[in-house]
Amino acid sequence: MLSRANLIGALLFLAAGVVGLFLPPWLVSLLTIAFANALVVLGLIILWRAGLVPFGQALYYCSGAYTVALLARWGGIGDAFVLLIAGGLVAGVVAFLTGFLLARYREIFFAMLSLAMSMILYGVLVKTETLGSTDGFGVDPPHFLGYAPHGDTLGFTLYWFVLLVCAIAALVIGAYFKSVAGALAVPIRDNEIRVEFLGISVTRLIHMKLVIAGTLAGVGGALAAMTIGHVDPNMAYWTTSGGFVFVTILAGAGSVAAAFVGSLVFEIVRSFAFAVLPGFWQMTLGIVLLLTILFLPEGLGSLATRFRRRKPDTKPVATS
């Protein structure tokens, strides 16, 4: 467990936590959202390694967020840990149920069907007056095991809370990538019939990946709902999913760290574009996406690999 990569990762998360103390509150909340979204991206990376690009991951993101909001409002539950687990669990169950259908599809059809599923949720939420229709509704600030901070302190506490969740997720997903189930993703993308011939059920493997990715998206949505303090149906709209896919392409599927770096870069580019070129922030994002696809098809993560490859690589390839 205590490999070098994990140690470096833990140190980086600690450093991020310490750095947060010296940053202005608006930047801290931006980072909090970036890290929360990174969890969704982490889930997308799991799927993308197997060649699947869902254009409807917002379904699980929104399920997680609304679970938190509903529990906080009508369930009277305000504990961040409970809300987080509930959000992840509900999204995981939704992913498990939709997975029976989605796991049969590949490529474009997978993308479109997942899109349809998220749009169904959007359609339901928009027409539900009790849940505030298109306006959504507010989420009460959470408390942490009895500790109930306010104002800027709440922002910092949430930031550390999100970092903690991210660190755990990074550790678990890193281990998953090394496991047989995780390592089989690339063979599935290359030629899934041959994987079937090995005696492995591809459908079941993909179903599992869908549930993991959905749970991560739900956790991300739950954290986002607590941070923003508001939920609305746009969380399930296809543009939200598109944004996540965008970050995944930007990050590349190379490693766990790529999800966090990509998400941070995306939030920074977006905020920067929004502040400097208010009328052209979408254009800026589009151009960044185009350039990434054309010139950096493996994502930002590949920059590190490219750099490393210059050194003579004598380490044998891990076989599992």
Add this chain to the structure above:
Amino acid sequence: MLTAFAILTDGLAYAAYLFMVAVGLTLIFGVMKILNVAHGSFYAFGAYGAAMAAGIYYDRGLPEAGGFLFMILMAMAIGLVLGLILERGILRFVYGKDEVIIVLVTYAVFLILEDVIVFIWGPQSYAAYQPMVWAGNIEIGDLILSNYDILLVAIAAGLALFAYWALKFTRYGRLLTVVIFDRETAAAFGINVTVVYTVTFIIGAMLGALGGAMMAPKISVTLGIGVEVIVLAFAVVAVGGMGSIEGALVGALIVGICRAAAVHLMPQIELFVIYAVMALVLVFRPYGLFTRAQPRKI
């Protein structure tokens, strides 16, 4: 009885609209295997262009009848230019990449074009109601129908017939069918696939813009109209089978009638029903209603 009739007429009008936006999308997918997210931008550009044309035309006090034609011509011209720029300027550099990657390229184009619209036309909304007023209404029993809706249905039907005729009975259409079936074999037989791609994409773009121009009198032309259209067109195309023109027609009819039924009987599920129908169809026909079976490649 009245409700049933209203559902039928509303459904047909909505289906006409859906078919017009979906046909270009399915054509581009059938020939080029590109799921074009930027199709929503074509629609938006067409609508804005038509609204602008209506402004120019009617301000001069020219004869009423020509305005509609001018709007359509303007939208088609915009579609032509836009399609040409996108295909030659961006898309040809990504042919051969993964289908899903090309979807993302068109998504990037969509994001860029959203801001281009703001740049050209500004954030305010436009109205081009004149053709709708000019067309007037017709009363059938207790039901008041807009002549414009009837025109819309007629044009969509004409478009469907024209597409059928063009694909089956013209030289270009037969070449297109060959490319749809097998691109490599078509190229081996001497069909210039590059030209076919460019022309197809331009036609698809013009159809998208035409859809926008036809809808402009019925809606307020404002920011974000392309965002909604693109998912609707996706749903129609997925129901009918991607790349199939007759599929787009049947898909548009199914989705249109179902939505109209929902609007009249249970307005709460109006948005939900479109995607529920799509999911339901895909459960039983995973690749839509009108698709050929694909062989598994080992």
